[in-house]
Amino acid sequence: MAATTDAPPAAERRPVILAVDDEPAVLAAVARDLRRGFGERYRIMRTSSGAEALDVLAQVRARGEQVALLVADQRMPGMEGTEYLAKARELVPDAKRVLLTAYADTDAAIAAINEVALDYYLMKPWDPPEEQLYPVLEDLLTTWESGAALEAGGVRVIGHRFSKESHDLRDFLARNRVPANWLDVERDREARELLTIADVAPDRLPVVLLEDGAVIERPSVLELAERLGVVGVPAADHYDLVIVGGGPAGLAAAVYGASEGLKTALVEREAPGGQAGQSSRIENYLGFPSGLSGSDLARRAADQARRLGAELLTMQDATRLRVEGSGRFVELTGGGELSATSVLIASGVSYRQLDAPGFAELTGAGVYYGAALTEARSCRDQHVVVIGGANSAGQAAVHFAQYASRVTMLVRGESLTRSMSHYLIEQIAALENVEVRTGTQAVAAAGDDGHLARLTLRSGDGAEWIEEVDACFVFIGAAPRTDWLDGVVARDPRGFVLAGLDVRDHGWGLARDPFLLETNVPGVFVAGDVRARSVKRVASAVGEGSMSVSLVHEYLAEA
Incomplete structure (x- = not known):
């Protein structure tokens, strides 16, 4: 049986969603629901077996089309859904994978999370689809679209693969989720042709070609960030809460601070997500049974914080904390500063350098x-x-x-x-x-x-x-980013920030005890990996970031 499709016009090349089920009635119902929910954005295709579906995927890829989502029933004769998805992963590794299961197949579905990097499993039936089907698939497709946009972006970077400058630019674009396309001058003929057209000498690499036609030779990361508008500019003169660090702890504090009415700004030196944002897969984070990448977690959290009203100032680094009376001032690279009533230190850690020759x-x-x-x-x-x-x-x-x-x-x-x-x-x-x-x-x-x-x-x-x-x-291992706190905030011998009862003998001057996450400077709090004796886990960092906002409220109430 050949694959059936909604057959879009030849000029329209929507990404494909492919559904597979051996039961005609169930397959028709799946395709119907997929068309209703996503037919305007995606080309819905269906087949009745895993073998046919693999043939369809090969044809789709040969035509240069994108595959966004695979939906497969587990119990199919000849080839079970998990076996099909494992083989399909080799053809379309970036497509999201969903398994349709009956209650009795739950164990197989959970095992498939590891075996085929399953993104989700759905129990049949899922009525009503508006509650049980569409939210799940919309979330997966939004994630897929985000990754597809990054790879199909209009910014092009041309350079040598083994160049530190090229790597730094690529890493900056990827971590800040700027759509961009990397071209290796040694492997890609297109790269050499573009350099000839742009009249760029080989010794001026890396070069960045912007969507507006501008050509930037050997840019620094900061220069490129400024040209792309990634560098944030403060919108206010004073904030209730300034957060230094955009890892899980800082992002959680930004979400809760903004949602509870605090004028909140977050400063991040590189990109939202911090060190956790570089993780390829976080599999033990509560509520995500299939795991998620650090980049995906950072994107979700940053979008949530912005939606609730927090300001995210990326490509800005804190260089000093200054205390003047009840004022707390965070000095930034470039000479600017942020004024705040309270500050959260969530600057995290950085990987230690290997001290060996070469x-x-x-x-x-x-x-x-x-x-x-x-x-x-x-x-x-x-x-x-x-x-x-x-x-x-x-x-x-x-x-x-x-x-x-x-x-x-x-x-x-x-x-x-x-x-x-x-x-x-x-x-x-x-x-x-x-x-x-x-x-x-x-x-x-x-x-x-x-x-x-x-x-x-x-x-x-x-x-x-x-x-x-x-x-x-x-x-x-990792070292804390706390040099900017020298002479102001108490730290342990390794540089991690002390908090709570640990600071009573480090210059604490108030009659009350310090709050649990409060440093020796009243109104300055700490959360996440940078805190002394913290648990180095994403979930604990998120918990501390969330908790810090309730402590900030207590501090503001007494100020």
Whole structure:
């Protein structure tokens, strides 16, 4: 049986939603509901078997069309829904995947979350679709559209893959969700043709071509941000609450502060999401059984904060905190400052640098700190090394395993069990192209033509050897971003901010005890990873950010 479709005009190329079910009546009902909810934006197609659906996907991709969503029944003869979705993932890896299940198939659906990176499973029947079907699919399609827009964007960046400057620009655009297209001057003929048309010399790379026709040679990240209008400008002279840091804690505080009527501004030095925003997959966050990427979590939270009235000032960094009477002033890069009645420190942490020969010189040219998701597809069929044994390293290894032919994890300790969640350890063990080497560390890096080519490794017994590698991603702990608080806010010996009862012996001058998240400066609070003795988890950071707003209200009530 051939696939049926709503057959749009030839000139119209809407993204495809493909439904598969072997029962004609059910398939007709699924297609009907999909057309009613999404037919104006998407081309709805349907087939009655997994094998037919795979043929349809191959034809759709051959025509250069996009596939947004796959909806498949679990119980189908010949090929179950999970088997079909696993094979379909190889053809259309970016499409969202939904499994239709009966109550008895719930266990299979939950297992499929890991096996085929399932995005959602729906219990049949779902009447009424306005409540049970459309909100779920709309959320998935919004996420897909966001990613598709990023890849089809009008901003084009041309440069060398193994160039720190190129990497920094690509990372900035991706993390700030600016639609952009990357062109490697060494691999893409289009890149070389565009350079000839724009009359740009090869030694002036990277170059950015804007949608308005402007050509910017070798721009800094800040210069590009200003040209794109990403840099935020304060709209008020004074705020009830200024939040420094746009990670989960800061974004949660922005959502709750704005929703409760506080004039709220958030300052973020790079992009909403902070370090968590670079995570390829967060699978233990409450309410998201299929997990979600750090980028997706950041996008949702930032949109929510803006909708509720918070100001998000990106590409701004706090350089100093100044206290004058009841006023709290956050000085910013570029000479500006924000005046506030209360301040939340949520500036988070940054990955520690690996102090070994060659790593500093090759940073951004094969050596990366954090997941650097912009590099994932460039690692296809290559050997990738991940250094570290905690959750961030594990998430990165699982993610890069989708692209690289081989992923090697270097873990200094004797096992992963002390530092990594059990679910990640199980996922890594199930991946044939991931090797975990415990008791092993990288002691040197070397390159060819300016990019990483080899690592010198050392085992626990002191033996050393050289291994050929294509890219290396480092996760060896984190350091707090608190230098801007010197001389004002009390910190522990490692630089993490003290709060609550810990600050009574650090210059606390009021008769009352400090609030739970309050620093030694009344009205200045701290939340998230930057707080001393915090739990380094996304959910706890969100909880602390939310809690801080109630404490701010108490402080404002007594001020």
